[in-house]
Amino acid sequence: GDVALTAGLDDSVRIYDGQTGKQKYSLAAHDIVTSQEDGMSLADGNNLLTLGEDGKQLLLYDGTSGEQTGTIELSEQDASVMGRLSGTGDGTYYLVNGQGITVYRENGSIGEQIFDGSRGRMADMDTKVLLQNFLVGAEEDFYGIYWDYNANKTYLCHYYYNGAVSTQTEEELTVYGLYQSSTIEDAVRAFEKARPEISVDYQYAMKEGEEGNPEDYMDALNPQLLNKEGADVLILDDLPVDSYIEKGILEDLTKYGEELVKDGSILENLAQAMKKDGKTYEIPANVSLPVFYGTQEAMDRLESLESAESYLQEQPDGKLVGAAAKEQLAYLLFAVNYAQMWQEDGSLSQENVAKVLELAEKFYENNPSEELEEAWKDYYKVLCTSGNKFSPFNGVGMDELYTQTDLAGVNDVTGISSLGMMCDILKQQEGMTVQDVHGSFLPRNLLGINASSQKKELAKEFISTVLSSEVQETDYQEGMPVRAESLERQGERSEQAEGITQSVSYAGGAVHSFGNPSAQEVDQIVDLIKEADTPLILEHHVRTAFLDCIEQYFGGDVSAEEAAKSMGEKMDLYLSE
Known part of the structure; x- marks a missing residue:
C-alpha cells in the first residue's frame, strides 16, 4: 500500500507510492507543531482523515485519488483542541483529548461525547x-497509552462501559481563587479520582496571562465572604488575608497544620x-x-540599601546586576529591602522608598537596556x-554573568527548569556561589478554609x-x-530528565544552551x-502603589521624595479603610 506522512514544514499530509517511494500528492492540513506522530491525522482503510486548517473540521479524503470526499464538523469543545483520532474502518471515528472521547460519523452532523475525561488520566x-x-x-472499549513526562512513567488505561457505576456525584466541594493555577487543577483531578462520589467546582477570576484588575474581583468577593457565603x-494569593483574619472569615487551621508538619506534608x-500571632x-x-548568585563580593553589594549606596560611592560607574529596565531595578531593590520599607508603626518609610528610586535610576544609567525598557512596558509591568x-x-538579565564576574545574578527558583541557566553559569565561572535573600521565600497557592463552610473536613481533605x-x-x-x-526528590527527578535542553537569549544577545x-x-x-x-x-495594593x-x-x-x-x-489611606 501507499504511505501517508505528516509534514510540519508546510502543514500537509503527503502520500507516497508504496512501490516507488515517490510522492503522489499532498493534502492541506492543520498547523502541525509536534515532532511526535501527528494524532490529528488518520489513515483508516482507504480513507484519510485530518484536521482542517481552521481547526473546526475534519477533512475526509480518498486515499487512492487524494480527492476530498467530505467534512465532519467538530463540536465546540473539540474545535482547535489537539488530541488523537482513531477509527473502526466503517466510517466511525473517535476523537480523544483532555475533554473526553467523542464519536463522529461520516454521515453524522453532530459529535456525541461518550466519555467525560475531566475526572481521570485523560484530563492530564x-x-x-x-x-x-x-x-x-x-467490544466497544478503548485503550489509551499515556506518558507522564514529569514523572517519566508510562500508563495503559482501559475504558469500558459499566452500567452499575453512577455518573452522578453525591456532594460538591467549592474552591475559589483570583488566579488560574495548574497545581490546583491537578489537585482537583487527583481528588475526584480518589473520591468519585464528590465533585469539585474550582473557579478562578483570571486565566493565566489574562490582563485585568484583580481588585475588581476582590470587591465582588468580599461582600460574599462577609455575608458568610463563598x-x-x-x-488566598493576593487576597487581603490580614483583613479576613480580623473579620473571622478564615478558619483557624493551627491543629491541622501541626498534623501536616508531623506527617511530612509540609516542612x-x-x-x-x-503563622500569624502563633496561629495558622x-x-x-x-x-x-x-536567590543571589555570583562572587561573594558582588552579592554583598545587593544585601542592603546601605551596601548598594556604598558601592556607588566607591564606583560611580559600577553595575549592580545584569541588564534590566530601571523600573525592574527599582522593583528588585524594593523587594530585597522590603523590611526596610516599613517603619515600626507600620507606615511606609518614605525616605527608604525615595532611596530605592534614586539608586535604581543611577544603576540603570550605568547599565542601560532599551530592549528591556520596552519589555517592561509591553509585558513585565502587566x-x-x-x-x-x-x-x-x-x-x-543573566547572560552577562557568562563573561562578567563583577555582577550579581538574581533568580526566582520556581521549579527545576528555572535553575538551568543559573547552574550553567555557576559551573562555568569559578568562584561564584548561590545564596538566599535574607532567608526569604515567596509562598504560592496559599490554601485557606472559609470559616462559614459546612464542609470543613472535606476541605481539609482537599488541602491534603x-x-x-x-x-x-x-x-x-x-x-x-x-x-x-x-522536595528531597527534586535532585533525583532533575537527573532522570536527562536529554532535556533549554536555549535562552536576553535582549538579542548570544544564545546559551544547557540541560x-x-x-x-x-x-x-533544597537546603536553602x-x-x-x-x-x-508583596500584597497587591502595595505592588500597585x-x-x-x-x-x-x-x-x-x-522628585523621588x-x-x-x-x-x-x-x-x-488603605490602612485607615
Missing part, C-alpha cells in the same frame, strides 16, 4: 501527560513562618526561592499587577490532596514542593528552602 493531557496511542477495542476552600520551617490560617502549596506568576526577582506526593512532584513552574519527601541541573546543584537549593524562615508577600510611585518618578518631573510621599499617603 492538558498539563502533564502525552497520549502516545489510542486504540478502539473489539467557596469552601479559598486560594516545619515553612509552616512556622506562615493559610498553608502554601508551593514556594519559590529568591504581569506585576494582574497575576501572581511574576516576582521582583524575574526579568533581570494538594500536598500529596502525586501533586507535589509535578513541576508546573508555580514553585518548589513544600512536602518534605517531594537540567545535577542532583547536587538542586540539593543546594529547608532553612528559609521569612515569607516575602509602588508601581505608580515608579511611574511618577521615572515618567515625569516629580514627592513620589515616595504620594505612595505613603496611599498606604495610610
Whole structure:
C-alpha cells in the first residue's frame, strides 16, 4: 500500500507510492507543531482523515485519488483542541483529548461525547501527560497509552462501559481563587479520582496571562465572604488575608497544620513562618526561592540599601546586576529591602522608598537596556499587577554573568527548569556561589478554609490532596514542593530528565544552551528552602502603589521624595479603610 506522512514544514499530509517511494500528492492540513506522530491525522482503510486548517473540521479524503470526499464538523469543545483520532474502518471515528472521547460519523452532523475525561488520566493531557496511542477495542472499549513526562512513567488505561457505576456525584466541594493555577487543577483531578462520589467546582477570576484588575474581583468577593457565603476552600494569593483574619472569615487551621508538619506534608520551617500571632490560617502549596548568585563580593553589594549606596560611592560607574529596565531595578531593590520599607508603626518609610528610586535610576544609567525598557512596558509591568506568576526577582538579565564576574545574578527558583541557566553559569565561572535573600521565600497557592463552610473536613481533605506526593512532584513552574519527601526528590527527578535542553537569549544577545541541573546543584537549593524562615508577600495594593510611585518618578518631573510621599499617603489611606 501507499504511505501517508505528516509534514510540519508546510502543514500537509503527503502520500507516497508504496512501490516507488515517490510522492503522489499532498493534502492541506492543520498547523502541525509536534515532532511526535501527528494524532490529528488518520489513515483508516482507504480513507484519510485530518484536521482542517481552521481547526473546526475534519477533512475526509480518498486515499487512492487524494480527492476530498467530505467534512465532519467538530463540536465546540473539540474545535482547535489537539488530541488523537482513531477509527473502526466503517466510517466511525473517535476523537480523544483532555475533554473526553467523542464519536463522529461520516454521515453524522453532530459529535456525541461518550466519555467525560475531566475526572481521570485523560484530563492530564492538558498539563502533564502525552497520549502516545489510542486504540478502539473489539467490544466497544478503548485503550489509551499515556506518558507522564514529569514523572517519566508510562500508563495503559482501559475504558469500558459499566452500567452499575453512577455518573452522578453525591456532594460538591467549592474552591475559589483570583488566579488560574495548574497545581490546583491537578489537585482537583487527583481528588475526584480518589473520591468519585464528590465533585469539585474550582473557579478562578483570571486565566493565566489574562490582563485585568484583580481588585475588581476582590470587591465582588468580599461582600460574599462577609455575608458568610463563598467557596469552601479559598486560594488566598493576593487576597487581603490580614483583613479576613480580623473579620473571622478564615478558619483557624493551627491543629491541622501541626498534623501536616508531623506527617511530612509540609516542612516545619515553612509552616512556622506562615503563622500569624502563633496561629495558622493559610498553608502554601508551593514556594519559590529568591536567590543571589555570583562572587561573594558582588552579592554583598545587593544585601542592603546601605551596601548598594556604598558601592556607588566607591564606583560611580559600577553595575549592580545584569541588564534590566530601571523600573525592574527599582522593583528588585524594593523587594530585597522590603523590611526596610516599613517603619515600626507600620507606615511606609518614605525616605527608604525615595532611596530605592534614586539608586535604581543611577544603576540603570550605568547599565542601560532599551530592549528591556520596552519589555517592561509591553509585558513585565502587566504581569506585576494582574497575576501572581511574576516576582521582583524575574526579568533581570543573566547572560552577562557568562563573561562578567563583577555582577550579581538574581533568580526566582520556581521549579527545576528555572535553575538551568543559573547552574550553567555557576559551573562555568569559578568562584561564584548561590545564596538566599535574607532567608526569604515567596509562598504560592496559599490554601485557606472559609470559616462559614459546612464542609470543613472535606476541605481539609482537599488541602491534603494538594500536598500529596502525586501533586507535589509535578513541576508546573508555580514553585518548589513544600512536602518534605517531594522536595528531597527534586535532585533525583532533575537527573532522570536527562536529554532535556533549554536555549535562552536576553535582549538579542548570544544564545546559551544547557540541560537540567545535577542532583547536587538542586540539593543546594533544597537546603536553602529547608532553612528559609521569612515569607516575602508583596500584597497587591502595595505592588500597585509602588508601581505608580515608579511611574511618577521615572515618567515625569516629580522628585523621588514627592513620589515616595504620594505612595505613603496611599498606604495610610488603605490602612485607615
